[in-house]
Amino acid sequence: MSFDVYLNVAVGGILTGLVYGLMALGLSVVFGVVRVVNFAHGEMMTIAMYLAVVLFSQFHLDPLLMLVPIAAVLFVCGYALQAGLINPFITRPEHSQFLLLVAVGLIIVNSLLIIFGPDARSVQTSYAYDSFQIGSLIVDASKLYAGAAAILLAALLFAFFRFTLTGTAIRACADNYTGAQVVGLDVKRLYALTFAIGAACVGAAGAIMTLIIDVTPMLGPTYTLLAFVIVVTGGLGSMPGALLGGMLIGLTEAFAGLLFTPSAKSMFAFGILVLVLLFRPQGLLGKRLA
Amino acid sequence: MMRFCRLPNRRQVLAGAAATAATLAAPSVLRAQSSALKVGVLLPRSGFEAGIGQDCQRGVEVAPAILKSLGLPDLAIMDGDTESNVDTARARAERLINDGAQLLIGAFDSGQTTAIAQVAEQKGIPLVINIAAAPDITEQGYKFVFRNFPTAPMILGSAFANQLELFGIVGAAPKTVVFMHVNDTFGTAMAKGIGVVMPKFNMPYAIADEIAYDPTARDLSVEVAKAKAANADALLVVSRLNDAMLLTRELVKQRWTPQAIMSMGPGWYEDQYLKTLGKLADGPISFDPFQDPNKKLTKVLQAALAKSSPGVNLSTNQVYTFEALLIAADAYKRAGSADSKALADAIRSTSITDNVSIGPGIQFNAKGQNDKLKDGTLQNRDGKLVTLAPKEAAEAKPEWPMKPYQSR
Numbered sequence: 050m051s052f053d054v055y056l057n058v059a060v061g062g063i064l065t066g067l068v069y070g071l072m073a074l075g076l077s078v079v080f081g082v083v084r085v086v087n088f089a090h091g092e093m094m095t096i097a098m099y100l101a102v103v104l105f106s107q108f109h110l111d112p113l114l115m116l117v118p119i120a121a122v123l124f125v126c127g128y129a130l131q132a133g134l135i136n137p138f139i140t141r142p143e144h145s146q147f148l149l150l151v152a153v154g155l156i157i158v159n160s161l162l163i164i165f166g167p168d169a170r171s172v173q174t175s176y177a178y179d180s181f182q183i184g185s186l187i188v189d190a191s192k193l194y195a196g197a198a199a200i201l202l203a204a205l206l207f208a209f210f211r212f213t214l215t216g217t218a219i220r221a222c223a224d225n226y227t228g229a230q231v232v233g234l235d236v237k238r239l240y241a242l243t244f245a246i247g248a249a250c251v252g253a254a255g256a257i258m259t260l261i262i263d264v265t266p267m268l269g270p271t272y273t274l275l276a277f278v279i280v281v282t283g284g285l286g287s288m289p290g291a292l293l294g295g296m297l298i299g300l301t302e303a304f305a306g307l308l309f310t311p312s313a314k315s316m317f318a319f320g321i322l323v324l325v326l327l328f329r330p331q332g333l334l335g336k337r338l339a
Numbered sequence: 340m341m342r343f344c345r346l347p348n349r350r351q352v353l354a355g356a357a358a359t360a361a362t363l364a365a366p367s368v369l370r371a372q373s374s375a376l377k378v379g380v381l382l383p384r385s386g387f388e389a390g391i392g393q394d395c396q397r398g399v400e401v402a403p404a405i406l407k408s409l410g411l412p413d414l415a416i417m418d419g420d421t422e423s424n425v426d427t428a429r430a431r432a433e434r435l436i437n438d439g440a441q442l443l444i445g446a447f448d449s450g451q452t453t454a455i456a457q458v459a460e461q462k463g464i465p466l467v468i469n470i471a472a473a474p475d476i477t478e479q480g481y482k483f484v485f486r487n488f489p490t491a492p493m494i495l496g497s498a499f500a501n502q503l504e505l506f507g508i509v510g511a512a513p514k515t516v517v518f519m520h521v522n523d524t525f526g527t528a529m530a531k532g533i534g535v536v537m538p539k540f541n542m543p544y545a546i547a548d549e550i551a552y553d554p555t556a557r558d559l560s561v562e563v564a565k566a567k568a569a570n571a572d573a574l575l576v577v578s579r580l581n582d583a584m585l586l587t588r589e590l591v592k593q594r595w596t597p598q599a600i601m602s603m604g605p606g607w608y609e610d611q612y613l614k615t616l617g618k619l620a621d622g623p624i625s626f627d628p629f630q631d632p633n634k635k636l637t638k639v640l641q642a643a644l645a646k647s648s649p650g651v652n653l654s655t656n657q658v659y660t661f662e663a664l665l666i667a668a669d670a671y672k673r674a675g676s677a678d679s680k681a682l683a684d685a686i687r688s689t690s691i692t693d694n695v696s697i698g699p700g701i702q703f704n705a706k707g708q709n710d711k712l713k714d715g716t717l718q719n720r721d722g723k724l725v726t727l728a729p730k731e732a733a734e735a736k737p738e739w740p741m742k743p744y745q746s747r
Binding site: 050051054057058061062065166167168169177178179180182187189190261262263302303306307310311312314 | 386551559588594
C-alpha cells in the first residue's frame with residue numbers, strides 16, 4: 050500500500066478523533082471539577098444532534114451555524130440538571146450517582162424514541178459530498194469543517210479556564226473544595242456552571258457530529274461508552290488528555306480498519322484502553338493535571 | 340286417541356343421516372374459509388434496515404386486492420416489527436403466535452429469519468420466508484419452514500452466469516475486483532459461497548481484496564480507502580441499504596469511480612437509494628432475484644404499486660413479500676382450514692405458475708426450498724431500474740463503464 054493511502058487514512062482518523070475529543074472534553078470537564086461521571090453524556094449529545102437535524106430539516110439552518118445556539122440550549126439544560134437533580138447526589142456514594150445518571154440517560158433515549166422514532170436521520174448539507182484535494186491527499190470537507198470547529202471550541206474552552214475569573218474559580222473548586230468554600234466561592238453555583246459548560250461542549254460536539262454520522266436515539270449509549278474510553282485513555286479530568294485520547298482512538302480505529310479488518314475497529318480501540326489501564330492507569334496525561 | 344305415523348325405512352334413515360352430517364359439517368368448512376387467515380408479517384420496519392422493511396411493506400399493502408381478484412381467501416395481516424434485531428425478531432414472532440397468528444411471513448434479514456424459523460418450528464406454525472438467503476435455514480430439517488427465495492449459492496450461481504452474459508454484451512470485463520461485504524449472517528454466507536461457487540465459472544476477474552464491514556457502521560471512509568488502494572477495476576458488493584448509501588458517498592468524496600459496481604445483494608436498487616442519491620445513484624448493476632417483467636401478474640402488481648405508492652420502482656422487496664402472501668392465501672384455500680399441519684401440508688404441495696418472480700413458478704422441494712428461482716440483472720438509470728438480463732426480459736443495453744461521479 051502506498052504512503053498516500055496511509056496519509057489519507059491518518060488525516061481522516063485525526064479529524065474524526067478531534068470531534069470525538071471535543072465530545073469527551075465535556076465529560077472530562079465535569080469529572081475534573083464536580084467529580085461526577087456523567088453516564089448520560091452520549092444521550093445528551095443525541096439531543097443536540099436531533100436539535101441540529103430538526104433545525105436543518107425545518108429551516109435549512111446549517112449545523113455549523115447552529116452550533117452556538119444548540120450549545121446554549123444544552124448549557125441551560127445542563128445547568129438545570131446539575132442544580133436541580135445532581136447536586137443532592139454530590140456527597141452520596143458513587144453507585145448512587147451512577148444509577149441516577151444511567152436513569153437520566155434511559156429517559157433521554159426513550160423520550161427521543163417516542164418523539165422521533167427509531168430510524169436514522171441525517172443532515173444533507175450542500176457540501177456533504179465535497180472534498181479537497183492537495184496533491185494525493187483528499188480531505189473530506191465535512192470532516193475538515195468538523196475538525197476545525199472542534200479545535201476552535203477546545204481552544205475557547207482552554208482560554209476560558211485559563212484567563213477568566215470564573216474559569217479560575219472553577220479550577221479552584223477542582224483543586225481544593227474546602228479551600229474554595231473558605232475563600233467564599235459559591236461552590237454549588239460553580240458546580241452547576243461547570244456541568245452546564247460540559248453540556249454545552251457536548252451540545253457543540255453533537256451539532257458538529259451530524260455532519261459526519263446519522264443520528265438515532267440508540268446512538269447515546271454507544272457514545273457515552275466511547276467518551277468514557279477516550280477520557281480514561283487521555284486521563285480522567287484532563288482536558289488536553291481528552292483531545293489526545295480522541296485523536297488516538299480516531300487514529301487507532303482508522304488504522305485498524307486499514308491494516309487489519311474494518312470489522313475489528315472497536316476491538317482495537319478497546320485494546321488501547323486495556324493497555325493504558327495496565328501500564329498507565331491514570332491515563333496518558335492524567336498525572337500532570339490530576 | 341291414538342296417533343299413527345309411518346316409520347322411515349333404512350334408505351331414508353341413511354339419506355337423512357348423510358344430509359344431517361353434511362349440514363353439520365358444512366358450517367365448519369364455510370367458517371374456515373369465511374374467516375380470514377391470521378398472518379403475522381415480520382419485517383424490519385425500524386432500525387438500520389427500516390428502509391427495506393418499509394419497501395417490503397408496500398408489497399403487503401397491495402396484496403389484499405390482488406389476492407381477492409385471483410379468487411383467494413382473505414388474510415388478516417398482523418404487523419410485527421423486528422427492529423432490525425435478531426432478539427427482537429424472536430420475541431415478536433413469539434408474541435404474534437401468542438396473539439393468534441396462524442402463519443408467519445418474514446423477515447428480509449437472514450439472521451432475524453433464522454431466529455423466527457426456530458420459533459415457528461418449535462410452535463408448529465408455518466413460516467413462509469419472503470427474503471433471506473442464508474442456506475442453513477432450509478437445511479435444518481424443519482417441517483414448518485418454507486422459503487420462496489434463492490439461497491446464497493443460488494444467487495451467486497445466477498449472478499456469475501449473468502455477469503458473463505453482461506461482459507459478452509459490452510465486450511469488456513474487469514480484470515480485478517474488490518469484494519466488499521457486510522459481516523452479518525447474509526454477508527458471511529455470501530462470502531463463503533463465493534469461494535465455492537466462483538471456481539465453477541470461468542470468471543475473467545480475480546478478487547484483489549476482500550473487505551468485510553459492519554452493516555450498522557456509521558462511517559465507511561477507511562473501508563473505501565482500503566478498497567481504492569487495491570487499484571481494482573470494479574467493485575463487487577454484498578450490502579444493505581444504509582451502507583450502500585454510505586459507500587456511494589465515500590466513493591464520491593474519495594473521487595473514485597470504478598469501472599462498474601456489481602451488487603449481489605440489496606441496497607443498490609432500493610427506491611430509497613435512488614431517491615436519496617439522485618444522479619449519484621445511477622450506474623450500479625444488481626444481480627439479484629427480481630420480477631419477470633413479462634409475467635401477467637407482474638404487470639398487475641406493478642399497476643397496484645403505481646397506484647398505492649406512486650413513483651416507487653417495483654423490486655425484489657415487494658415482489659417476494661407479495662409472493663409469500665400469495666403462497667399463504669393459496670395454501671389456505673386448498674387446505675380449507677387454518678390448522679397449522681394442514682396449512683404446512685398445503686404449502687408443501689404448492690404449484691403456482693402464475694406468479695411474479697423470474698423462473699418457472701413457485702414450488703417447494705422436500706426441504707421447503709423453492710430451488711427453481713433465477714436472478715435478473717438490473718441497472719440504475721436516471722432514477723429508474725432497467726432490466727439487462729435475462730435476454731428475454733432485457734429492456735436496454737448496459738451502460739459500461741460507469742460515468743465518473745465528478746462529471747455528473
